[in-house]
Amino acid sequence: MPQSPLRDLLVGLFVLAGLGAVAYLSATLGGLSYGGRGGLALEAVFDEVGGLSPRAPVVVGGVKIGKVKGIRLDPDLRARVILDVDPEVPLPRDTSASILTTGVLGDQYIALEPGAEEELLKDGDEIDYTQSAVVLERLIGRVVQNLGSSSE
16 A cells, blocks of 8 residues: 555644643643632631532632632531632622532532622631531431421
């Protein structure tokens, strides 16, 4: 079979384009970001984080403004969540944070609800008002327990 330099070049370009697409998808799905300055680091303490994980979105009004940077256990056995949010979004000091779920069994994320104070949160501040995740198994257990006790 005779060699065709044009065919070899086209196959090589096709393979390079495929590898580039795989690299881009890997970086995007892995949560890798590039460029820009660092975000505003905020902390929030929750009694229960459920299935919240690092890189989960942080939203205000349904618009993503950041992500969960990390989760650790405090000495008082409460979960401390470190948030990385866009410093361009003005968040008042009395902003509240809630852990919500997309759909019934979807991923969890943090929703921020801005307050009314004029003073804004600064880098390293803690969000004082939090609402923990609703754990579906506990909710079902309470319903079953209530049904069982009401039938006696």
